[in-house]
Amino acid sequence: MKKCIVIGGGIAGLTSAAYLSNKGSHVTLLESSPKLGGRAYSFIDKYANDDIDNGQHILMGCYADTLKFINLIGAKDNFIYQNSLQVNFLKRGEGEIKLKALGQLYPINLLAALLSYKAVTFQERLSIIRFMLKLPFVSQRKIKNMNVKEWLKLENQSEVVVNSLWQIIAVGALNTSIDKASASIYRSILLKIFYKGNFASTIILPKYCLSQSYVNNAVDLLERNKGIVKLSSIVEELVVSENKIIEINTSNKSYKDFDFVVSAVPFYSLKKFLLEKILDRNIDFEYSSILNIHIWLKNNPLTEEFYGLINSPAHWIFNKRSHINLVISDANYLMEKSAEEIYEMCLQELTLFTTVSESDVQNYKVVKEKRATFIPTNKILNSRPSSKTKISNLFLAGDWIDTGLPSTLESAVKSGRMAAENVIAS
Numbered sequence: 001m002k003k004c005i006v007i008g009g010g011i012a013g014l015t016s017a018a019y020l021s022n023k024g025s026h027v028t029l030l031e032s033s034p035k036l037g038g039r040a041y042s043f044i045d046k047y048a049n050d051d052i053d054n055g056q057h058i059l060m061g062c063y064a065d066t067l068k069f070i071n072l073i074g075a076k077d078n079f080i081y082q083n084s085l086q087v088n089f090l091k092r093g094e095g096e097i098k099l100k101a102l103g104q105l106y107p108i109n110l111l112a113a114l115l116s117y118k119a120v121t122f123q124e125r126l127s128i129i130r131f132m133l134k135l136p137f138v139s140q141r142k143i144k145n146m147n148v149k150e151w152l153k154l155e156n157q158s159e160v161v162v163n164s165l166w167q168i169i170a171v172g173a174l175n176t177s178i179d180k181a182s183a184s185i186y187r188s189i190l191l192k193i194f195y196k197g198n199f200a201s202t203i204i205l206p207k208y209c210l211s212q213s214y215v216n217n218a219v220d221l222l223e224r225n226k227g228i229v230k231l232s233s234i235v236e237e238l239v240v241s242e243n244k245i246i247e248i249n250t251s252n253k254s255y256k257d258f259d260f261v262v263s264a265v266p267f268y269s270l271k272k273f274l275l276e277k278i279l280d281r282n283i284d285f286e287y288s289s290i291l292n293i294h295i296w297l298k299n300n301p302l303t304e305e306f307y308g309l310i311n312s313p314a315h316w317i318f319n320k321r322s323h324i325n326l327v328i329s330d331a332n333y334l335m336e337k338s339a340e341e342i343y344e345m346c347l348q349e350l351t352l353f354t355t356v357s358e359s360d361v362q363n364y365k366v367v368k369e370k371r372a373t374f375i376p377t378n379k380i381l382n383s384r385p386s387s388k389t390k391i392s393n394l395f396l397a398g399d400w401i402d403t404g405l406p407s408t409l410e411s412a413v414k415s416g417r418m419a420a421e422n423v424i425a426s
């Protein structure tokens, strides 16, 4: 039996722990904070006296690794699945505009959905279809050094098309502006969403808060497999001897009895206790923030699960029934603003886009996640490290390692699975 220590209890660490323990390894999971989930966690809100999430998380049908993990931990029924792509957009002065595909006739259903997307003119819809049809044939070499904005300009996508579709996808999936995000990674996510079958383009939402939707199931599986979870255990030092980690020192205990270590902490945490021993390159990540604004209403007039807002600083509204949750991605520019200022801005958008008014509001809570995701620039995408390291018994996981994906749950889960497979193969 292999004895493994997994450092970090975000979704990457939970994935590694689940796969390793399912293959018969004995796993100890060390997590620095008093709770699991990392950047996708829940906490009790005092006002609501209920769990809410640090941020709404969206999965997609193309999240193959995440869906496999959810199945593995028995959490499949904790998510809401669409039969086919449907997003309800709200546009000022025009009300609700649907981007909706039929449940069959893939890929014609997706093309038809784009052709009837009324946020743009018919001519503009044709330019979207032309762009989509060209997508698989675009040479990677040609767009290698471009950002998304430069690429869309080259492909004659008008400003209205960019604002009404491409930017919404880019900000949602890459959490950064189109003038920073790499065109190559954008192309690869568009291919994954639109070219991998009908289900790939669908949106999947957690049915409950994140801890109930996936964290608790992952812990149950680990504990059934005799794994151990140690919370409030900050890894401070990894002692390396003869190219092997021989000791792990945490804030409260020292560990020596293990064969393999998976580090599933973010790049900025790894830097504190190990980095220079495993990475030659001088890499550094830039981060992008996400704001979630939870608003409790006397009467909630919203009927759909979620809405995308066109041309608004607030990008999405999620309908939690008990309350609503606005999401602002790419939010570095708002991080210094007070919770009240952010709420006032969101309230203004709500009154412009919906029938909600100030007198409906009972309470609100603003959650700021400063380093929500790394910014997928061309420079950083070319220097992400792989799971294997120079140290023979150490493997890396985390959404930032070289998975070919942006900083998402899917990247984190894929990295966790890859690290576990590397341990199993060693």
Ligand SMILES: Cc1cc2nc3c(=O)[nH]c(=O)nc-3n(C[C@H](O)[C@H](O)[C@H](O)COP(=O)(O)OP(=O)(O)OC[C@H]3O[C@@H](n4cnc5c(N)ncnc54)[C@H](O)[C@@H]3O)c2cc1C
Binding pocket: 007, 008, 009, 010, 011, 012, 013, 030, 031, 032, 033, 036, 037, 038, 039, 040, 054, 055, 056, 057, 058, 059, 233, 234, 235, 236, 264, 265, 266, 269, 270, 273, 290, 291, 292, 369, 371, 372, 373, 397, 398, 399, 400, 407, 408, 409, 410, 412
């Ligand atoms: C508000 C928000 C909204 C998001 N929305 C989406 C979305 O809709 N869809 C999507 O796909 N992705 C989304 N993401 C991104 C997604 O949450 C992350 O990509 C993913 O959770 C990263 O998981 P991870 O396990 O790699 O890292 P983390 O979640 O950061 O986990 C790392 C863990 O390591 C622990 N740790 C750090 N240092 C130490 C140490 N020294 N010792 C022990 N433990 C340590 C941390 O406490 C943490 O628990 C969102 C992120 C945020 C913040």
